[in-house]
Amino acid sequence: MLLLRRRARAVWSDPTRSLRTLESFEATEADGARDIANAAKQTFDPQLATLLTHHAADERRHAQLFRRRANELRSAAGNINYIDRQGDLSRARAQTVHFHNTDSSRKFNTDLEISYLAKLHVAEERAAKIFEVHRDLTKNDDATSAIFEEILRDEQFHVSYTRAALERYKKIGRGSDVHKALRRARGSRLIVAWKSLGARSGAGLSKIILNVLYFTIIPVFVLFAKIAPARKRSAARYFINITDRNAARSQYL
Amino acid sequence: MIHVLGVTAFCEGAGAALARDGEVAAAIHEETLSGRRGDANFPKRSIEACLRIANISADALDGVVFSEKPFLKFERILQSQLYSFPRSRRNFSRELFVWLGDRLWIKGRIAHEIGVAPEKIFFVRRGVAEATAAFLTSPFDSAAILMIDKVAEWDTTLLMRGQGSAVETLRSVTFPNSLGFFSAAVAKYLGFEGEGGEEAVAALAAYGGSRYYEQLKSYIDIRADGGFELKFTKRELHRDAEEGICKELSIAFGEARRPGAPVRIVGNDRREADFAASWQRLLTDAILSLARNLARETGDENLVFCGTVANNRTLGSAVLKEENFRNIYIPPAAGARSAAVGAALFGSHRIFHIPRVAPSAPGGSFLELSESPDGKLIKDDGEIVKITVRMLIQGKVVGWARGRVDWGARSLTNRCILADPRDCNMKDKVNQKLKRREAFLPYACAVLEERAGELLQFNPGAVPAAREKMMVLDAAPGAKVQIPAALHINNTALALFITKNSDPLLNKVLEGFADATGVPALLHASLRLRGDPIAATQADALSIFERSALDALIIENRLYERVAAEN
Numbered sequence: 001m002l003l004l005r006r007r008a009r010a011v012w013s014d015p016t017r018s019l020r021t022l023e024s025f026e027a028t029e030a031d032g033a034r035d036i037a038n039a040a041k042q043t044f045d046p047q048l049a050t051l052l053t054h055h056a057a058d059e060r061r062h063a064q065l066f067r068r069r070a071n072e073l074r075s076a077a078g079n080i081n082y083i084d085r086q087g088d089l090s091r092a093r094a095q096t097v098h099f100h101n102t103d104s105s106r107k108f109n110t111d112l113e114i115s116y117l118a119k120l121h122v123a124e125e126r127a128a129k130i131f132e133v134h135r136d137l138t139k140n141d142d143a144t145s146a147i148f149e150e151i152l153r154d155e156q157f158h159v160s161y162t163r164a165a166l167e168r169y170k171k172i173g174r175g176s177d178v179h180k181a182l183r184r185a186r187g188s189r190l191i192v193a194w195k196s197l198g199a200r201s202g203a204g205l206s207k208i209i210l211n212v213l214y215f216t217i218i219p220v221f222v223l224f225a226k227i228a229p230a231r232k233r234s235a236a237r238y239f240i241n242i243t244d245r246n247a248a249r250s251q252y253l
Numbered sequence: 254m255i256h257v258l259g260v261t262a263f264c265e266g267a268g269a270a271l272a273r274d275g276e277v278a279a280a281i282h283e284e285t286l287s288g289r290r291g292d293a294n295f296p297k298r299s300i301e302a303c304l305r306i307a308n309i310s311a312d313a314l315d316g317v318v319f320s321e322k323p324f325l326k327f328e329r330i331l332q333s334q335l336y337s338f339p340r341s342r343r344n345f346s347r348e349l350f351v352w353l354g355d356r357l358w359i360k361g362r363i364a365h366e367i368g369v370a371p372e373k374i375f376f377v378r379r380g381v382a383e384a385t386a387a388f389l390t391s392p393f394d395s396a397a398i399l400m401i402d403k404v405a406e407w408d409t410t411l412l413m414r415g416q417g418s419a420v421e422t423l424r425s426v427t428f429p430n431s432l433g434f435f436s437a438a439v440a441k442y443l444g445f446e447g448e449g450g451e452e453a454v455a456a457l458a459a460y461g462g463s464r465y466y467e468q469l470k471s472y473i474d475i476r477a478d479g480g481f482e483l484k485f486t487k488r489e490l491h492r493d494a495e496e497g498i499c500k501e502l503s504i505a506f507g508e509a510r511r512p513g514a515p516v517r518i519v520g521n522d523r524r525e526a527d528f529a530a531s532w533q534r535l536l537t538d539a540i541l542s543l544a545r546n547l548a549r550e551t552g553d554e555n556l557v558f559c560g561t562v563a564n565n566r567t568l569g570s571a572v573l574k575e576e577n578f579r580n581i582y583i584p585p586a587a588g589a590r591s592a593a594v595g596a597a598l599f600g601s602h603r604i605f606h607i608p609r610v611a612p613s614a615p616g617g618s619f620l621e622l623s624e625s626p627d628g629k630l631i632k633d634d635g636e637i638v639k640i641t642v643r644m645l646i647q648g649k650v651v652g653w654a655r656g657r658v659d660w661g662a663r664s665l666t667n668r669c670i671l672a673d674p675r676d677c678n679m680k681d682k683v684n685q686k687l688k689r690r691e692a693f694l695p696y697a698c699a700v701l702e703e704r705a706g707e708l709l710q711f712n713p714g715a716v717p718a719a720r721e722k723m724m725v726l727d728a729a730p731g732a733k734v735q736i737p738a739a740l741h742i743n744n745t746a747l748a749l750f751i752t753k754n755s756d757p758l759l760n761k762v763l764e765g766f767a768d769a770t771g772v773p774a775l776l777h778a779s780l781r782l783r784g785d786p787i788a789a790t791q792a793d794a795l796s797i798f799e800r801s802a803l804d805a806l807i808i809e810n811r812l813y814e815r816v817a818a819e820n
Contacts, residue, residue: 023289064796067289070289071289071290071785074290203350206346206350206354207346207350210345210346210349210350211342211345211346214342214345214346215339215342218334218335218338218345219338221335222335222338225332225335225336245375245604248318248375248376248377248600248603248604249372249374249375249376250322250376251322251323251324251325251359251360251376252322252324252325252328253322253325
């Protein structure tokens, strides 16, 4: 939690990172909404289906709130540098962070439902903690803080109804399955955090290596570039017979 | 049937387009689906949406064409890093991280994300894709093509010829000589950032005089053959062209205007207006020089003008006035926004040899009609026309959302706002109710094409571009009394010509309004809020209605009207 606070503090002091964080939250909530909406169709329990549908609608609304705030900040700040986003190198991180319920074609049996509810409960608990930290750190930005406040109220409901659903399974003698599922869900988040750390470390190390290359290898090529005669680029060079499929497959010519 | 998917990514206007037998079946920008204006990510959502609209799976695709030659672009980036050493140290690690980690492997990524075999993946230069899109969606069988952009791989300006289904490059200007970057830098210097920056500069120019013209002219050498060379520090151009130019302008002309700071357009000190006017004059000189040479080389009477610089919609009129060309077409989706369509059409015609068909307006259909009981059901189109005309005459600002999302950053008629242009305060009302733009920016004027001559003065050659809302025209005498809200300070109007064929329903509304008031025109704007992309779905449109003070919104055949609160 301390680490999260430190990182969150760094986020809100940097306009680009603030914007990226809001967009990342938006994507997470939107993905969550789709996932939960699918789960609502998979359960046989009508009461749970209603709650999951309501939950999905909340997530969609949260995504919209984050999107709007991000758009407001972007308009106010002017052109945020998109180079990092365009690389989309956090794909690896994004894919490992979410526990997507990928096979939405089949109905839940009891084991699957317990497993899904446990993952959802743990995810909502975690989300509530994260949003609480962000709410506290954005107290000098009323608009952003208000969004986190609103979402926190919903997250608290999500935590409590998923807990209640798991309690129902405990009462019908599936207590040990529920505990196992919760343990697995919490454990899998550690693996996700580990993978995320790996992706970030890799990015950091790459940047160090590239900086070293810049000051050691690149100057040699700079020298060549300065002494070589400037080449005139003519349009003819690039007019290849463009009906040739092989030429069209080329990423250069 | 031959299905070709065009993809643009990693720039504003990222999106996808699908061509079926040479005709555009669907085209969507990623921002439309993600809700993030200027979304530059790999357009996975757009691709899925295109396949869904065309009702095919990825297996049925015959080809996927990416609108960039990545290795060629990487060559330019590397060379720029070398030329700007050691000032490029910050950019170097960031750029290489992105390129080595992701961009150079785009072929594999496309194959993986879409699920197509690598042999089906092709690449086309960005400039060629933009020119192809512009030419093949134009009404011309042959035309000269002028493409001016910031930079694609190496090309910043392309002089081309289009014939049938092919485009041929005649000459090009390469990086770092870029009118696109110069234009964007001027917009940044004047405090207008983002996609609408150049338009804002063009509008601001009408308020000023060209007292900085000679000084600005020293930064560009326009040659007799139409080529040009920028006279800024080469190292800065290679490091970051837009920022480098802006910095040099700040040194030469004084501090740049902060976004949001007051714009000086009246009184003795009209610095920003004068700078904009000076730049507009210089840019026009450069464009006219290019156009003259292109006309001489091709001998064609038709011109297709595309690229981000074509967003400056006063340039088309200037070209026509010189009479080097008789007809001009400017596509509504300028710059990289058109590249996905261009890539799809390039693949269809040049790789799969499908003959050219009549131009079709690309767009994706996303309006999801919900069963919401809130909107009042309108029984038929006739009733929609009556209600809309009634509300407009009452002075209300009415939003329309129907059918396919228009292709491009601006909406034409499917996602629009309409208002009465006879009220000289209407521009301010629309601004206050929802657009919140700078006060000097004009709105467009939707006008019945058959009666446009009553309000506007124009060369018949301007009609193709005016149908796409890409032409600023001079107002006719008397227009100032009839449509004051739609005119700019210099008595010009950004026109959108409407015909029975282009939009039957809006045509009827204009006819109804004309019958009631004698004025065959309406104030027109896109249905979107500042900073947001155009409303795509019903939910987006309703969200705009809730967050603004729009008086009424008609979504397909449902009316949402704002009711005054009872005291």
